[in-house]
Amino acid sequence: MAGTKACKNCKYIVENLKECPACGEKEFTEKFNGQIYVLDINSEIAQKIGARLQGNYAVRVKR
Numbered sequence: 001m002a003g004t005k006a007c008k009n010c011k012y013i014v015e016n017l018k019e020c021p022a023c024g025e026k027e028f029t030e031k032f033n034g035q036i037y038v039l040d041i042n043s044e045i046a047q048k049i050g051a052r053l054q055g056n057y058a059v060r061v062k063r
């Protein structure tokens with residue numbers, strides 16, 4: 001998928017954005033593995049990955 005990339009800081013996945021809507025980070029990578037969709041930011045999985053915004057998160061990103 002063109003334009004799909006993950007935030008290097010919080011792993012939030014965006015499409016064609018210059019700034020991460022979750023943490024404000026401006027560096028992204030297209031090299032990431034897996035995706036987790038966080039629906040409830042208060043859920044256990046969201047807490048575990050530090051999700052602060054509903055959406056897709058990468059499981060692992062290359063730094």
Ligand SMILES: [Zn+2]
Pocket residue numbers: 007008009010011012020021022023024025
């Ligand atoms: Zn981020």
